[in-house]
Amino acid sequence: MKTDIDRPSTWKKYSSEQMCHGCYAGCCTMPVEITLTDLIRLGLTDEDEIENSGAKKVTKRLVKEKKITSFREATGLFTLVQKSNRDCLYLDQRTRLCSVYEKRPDVCRKFPNIGPRPGYCPAMQNLK
Ligand code: SF4
Numbered sequence: 001m002k003t004d005i006d007r008p009s010t011w012k013k014y015s016s017e018q019m020c021h022g023c024y025a026g027c028c029t030m031p032v033e034i035t036l037t038d039l040i041r042l043g044l045t046d047e048d049e050i051e052n053s054g055a056k057k058v059t060k061r062l063v064k065e066k067k068i069t070s071f072r073e074a075t076g077l078f079t080l081v082q083k084s085n086r087d088c089l090y091l092d093q094r095t096r097l098c099s100v101y102e103k104r105p106d107v108c109r110k111f112p113n114i115g116p117r118p119g120y121c122p123a124m125q126n127l128k
Helices: 036-041 047-053 055-064 106-110
Strands: 068-072 077-080
Touching: 036 055, 036 077, 036 106, 047 055, 055 068
Parallel strands: none
Antiparallel strands: 068 077
């Protein structure tokens, strides 16, 4: 069955990091929700700014700078911007690798143990 990122029932069972080699990085084309700790690790804000300006102002700035699309107060999660082709803001279009790997958000570190279908991923051969 052909893998369809939007249909987790078509995803492959994740077995090892070997599956990531040469993969199209479909996992980096899905919406990424991140925490304040992630934002700070990514260098998009810091504790002083949050304390002095408040989360609302920081959100406004980061939306304007096209780093995040929104902040949900109920969950405390920010959504990272996706490019027009759905790629995450930080996905290198040429290498299909994360350009902020050492600083990547927790949700990226935990995938595919968490996500729409835990234990499965939208593995696909690199399309370049
Ligand atoms: S931050 Fe990196 S690992 Fe996470 S979705 Fe974006 S490109 Fe992928």
